[in-house]
Amino acid sequence: MSRHPAIAYLDGHRLRLALQVGVHQLLSRQQHLNKINVFPVADGDTGTNLSLTLHAMLGGLRARPERHAGRALARVADAGLDGARGNSGAIMAQFFQGLSDAAAAHARLSPDHFAVAAHAGASYAREALSEPREGTLLSVLSAFAEAVRQQAARRRADFITLLDDALQQSEIALARTPDQLAVLRKAGVVDAGAEGFVELLRGMRDFLSEGEARRPPAATIAGLDGEAAHAHEGDEAQATHRYCTECVVLGEDMDPRKLREALTDEGDSLVIAGARHKLKVHLHTNQPDRAFNIAAGFGEVHGQKADDMWQQQRDVSNRSRKVAIVTDSAADIPDKLIDELGIHVIPVHVRFGEASYLDKLSMSWEDFYRRLDEDPNHPATSQPAPGEFRRIYQMLASHYDSIISIHVTAAASGTWQSAVSAARRLEDADIHVVDSRSVSAGLGQLVMAAAEKAGEGADARAVLEHMEAHRDRTRVWGAVADLSFGVRGGRVSPAKQKIVDALHLTPVLTARRNGKVDAGGVLFGQSRTVERFTGFVARRARKGRHYRLLVGHCNAAEEGQALLDALRQRIPEVDALPLVPVGPALGAHAGPGTLVASLQERDVDDPRTP
Template sequence: MSQPVLELNGARLSRLLRAGIQRLLADREHLNRINVFPVADGDTGTNMALTMSAVLTSLRRAADDHAGTTLARAADAALDGARGNSGAILAQFLLGMGDSAASHAALSTAQFATAVTNGASYARESLSEPREGTVLTVITDFAAETARLAATGLHDYLSLFSQALHKARTSLQRTAEQLEELRAARVVDAGAQGFVDLLEGMLEHLHKDVDAEPAEALIHSADNEVTAGEVHDLSHRFCTECTITGDNIDRRRLREQLATLGSSLVLAGTARKAKIHIHVNDPAEVFFVASQFGVLTAQKADDMQRQQQAAHDRRRRVAIVTDSVADIPDELLDELGIHIVPLRIQFGEQSYLDKVGLSAQEFLAELVRNPQHPKTSQPPPGDFRRQFEILASHFDSVISIHVTGKVSGTHNAAQSAAGWVQRSNSIEVLDSFNVSIGQGLLAIRAAELASQGLNADQIMATIRKLIPLTRTYALIGSMEYAVRGGRVKPAVRSIANALSLSPVLATHPDGRIAPAGMLFGRRNRPDKLVRFIVSRMKRGESYRVGIGHADAEAGAHDLLEQLRRAHSKIESAYVMPLGSTLSVHGGPGTLVVGVQPAPSS
């Protein structure tokens, strides 16, 4: 029979939390499958797992016998790692517990109950529109029961957890009737289930031995479980998050300004560090408002419309991911379900998410206006990890196709992230040896094959054959921007201008982006570019073509017409605004052409 546990010092509390987190991590796929509120986008399990994994890492890194210090460390890690609605709520719950227990080296059941009650209050205050039937309800009911039990003089943690967990389980089952979305899908709230998982893991460890190290839990597969809910058109498409740090963040005013932008607002944290979670249509508005209150970091914006389509798409079993360097029309992204991980763009102190916080047109306008030349940086591995975790729980395989490793570390970041994912063996990361339009053509072809039902091995074999055959050519608008960015020396620009030379940049089979030739004279440059490209295409072969332009739409359409006249077998083509990767070096007027053998070839 288990010995009574009358108090929790920091070491014991750490072990209990780690045991609970292991239980939650084991259940992440099931949580993803039952996630229907507020959006059925299949990511609650991943978000809670990533949030609490940050806590797990922090607690493993350093032990402390002081309970209050342990809770403060857990709360800080949860805030930094918070993902999604439920993750932000959990972080705020731990923050409330930590503030209540700050001075206690060890917690009695009464002190623990007070801390839990304070945590529940913090969690509720973090939401702009609290809804019953969610994780918030179960946290509140658990807190009320622990307070009631502690008030009766119950001193044993084993008894306290056993009885309070029974109340939490009952509250969890009631969520299936409290929200229409849950009632229609016949499931309980996913975030609430995750919180109960956490409590169950803690109780199980109390039953075993509170002074023993918790074992790692086995991951529960949900392969045979149907994803609950249905796909709906969303009033707010992007799940947007960021972290603010400052000396005295006015959270009341910040909440007021954010509340006008969207829905599902959670504002967690303190006056020194705050985590924002909100659903909006324009993430840039959120980042702009947040930047007025402190230093902005950890921006992300997930496309929930695309995520919920992926979670419920039972026709294709391979998900395709790429980064924002790939230039793909929005309608094709939606039609083919291609998932994008954005790079970062930095204008001085101002940071943006590529194509999310800053559109192609907005980037070009800022490039011309701002005297500070922008810098781009690869997505952190955590962005890829989260995307891979979500998709791997809904698809048999994930193929991630990225900008050439010769110019960016994005491919390496994706590879690193894949190794951390639970189902890393189902994730393939490919270097496209390409950029922009060419990279986009490769991702499009992979997504088409996935929609036709091909498996990952078949898709990979086809794309590997296409990589050296897919080329991208760029005619920059002005060498001034390449000089500003340090890519070209001023003397080279002077010589080129004096001789009326226009270099044609191109991707090479080994992934380099380098000059492939020169156009002489300033007149009829598009005509000369067409001749240059067509001379490198096979006459009897069919091609797909994509053209990107930097504020030169008319010129791009003219270029396409000339290409069609010069080569009779262009099977399909698209024209779109050019992303930041090449326009940053060429400025307005830059034209980029991607060429790829058509499937019939």
């Protein structure tokens, strides 16, 4: 390796370039890191989480370049807290928080300054965990910090020598991780998060040694690099807790230790990163809503996330499916079938005033309708951000040949466009984003049809053709009990409500073939809705055709079950799915008491749903 003149200091500019090359080096190994991820949970996303975390950090510098090293690190640390993903990402963010705090006053970092900062970073990272474990990223961070300290103590060390030695010692510590953690030894792999840090360090060292921002070939997101792939197949039991839960808490003079104590009994893998004005929470739990509520007692909660690790573990062990199916929570699907069919659901955001929630994760449907009744603020729903789609797409691309992402009609929501924006940034992944042109139970039926075909081992083309065929044969209607909620949400004019109430009508909404959701008819009268709506739907089922039926309700389970039972009797050839509660995406505008029915005409040779 050619050597350039010794580098006596790092300023913000040089730090940014070195970090940029380090991030690209890590990206080149993203697939490999996903494949060897077995601790703390074998959910196959460590490479993706570290990549997203470090991209966020780099974005903090790109947005506003900074020559002052201390201020540059402060921006990196702050961006890292906002963008940290997963256990390793949260630990990495806290490491940079320690670097930042220790280096804050220095415009240029000398080896001595850097040694003090590295020690602070390793200490911060260890203190952030409720149960620190050796054989993880923590062990390699400690080895790195000690190597930097020893080199700096020699007084003649420059940054090239310092990082050369620190990289060697970090690689040695990485190789020892299987001896320290039995789960790694059993799988025959090193710790994925620790290896991610070593890759970052290697890229930074290469930049400083070679004197240019040399970028390694970009990682192939969709393919497998083959190395260590599936090394942990069958070795890991299901994670004790289901959701990898994260949020950022903003406040004044918050106490991280008290927040840690409050969350300790809520799950495991708890990491509290950050400073007293901004804390990043990472927790594995079965009740994300409880964790978010506890965090809200310390400050304002932002950036809520709850990934289903049980589903991710199934993805890691996937051998028969070529295609992953993704949708958003506007799709109303029975919970049991979401699990059985392996569907990945990205939650819609729900806001009451200043309080924000994740549909069906941090707010259940029962809580939503209770809040809808009690809160003077009418709820607003918004699509997931492109970054949320990008994160799930990157993880799934490590385990599937293709991804088909099916979403609520683009005529009524920006969700489809958000998913398209994310897919365009992942050029090497085979991602197909589909506008369902439907809502609620109709969207749910289309997603299930695609997931069933994918479960047969079909490729993306066959799944898309199957879904497209069923899209034209899927109808959905909603009998709206009270138009006032549509008026409050701005979807219905007050004049229309006055006419409907004066004539004692029950409006029926439908999703048309172009995706527009509007009036599909009326029921005469505002009583006996189940009876009238049953007739309305049954008359639209053609004789001699076989249908699948999905009925939903907006906090009206008794009426929903009555509708389901009545339609079973009225439509001779029908397979009925379990009753499903309708979520906020429709419920915020249709209101409590609304009933939804979707009929999907099935092929003669389709297996009937029991």
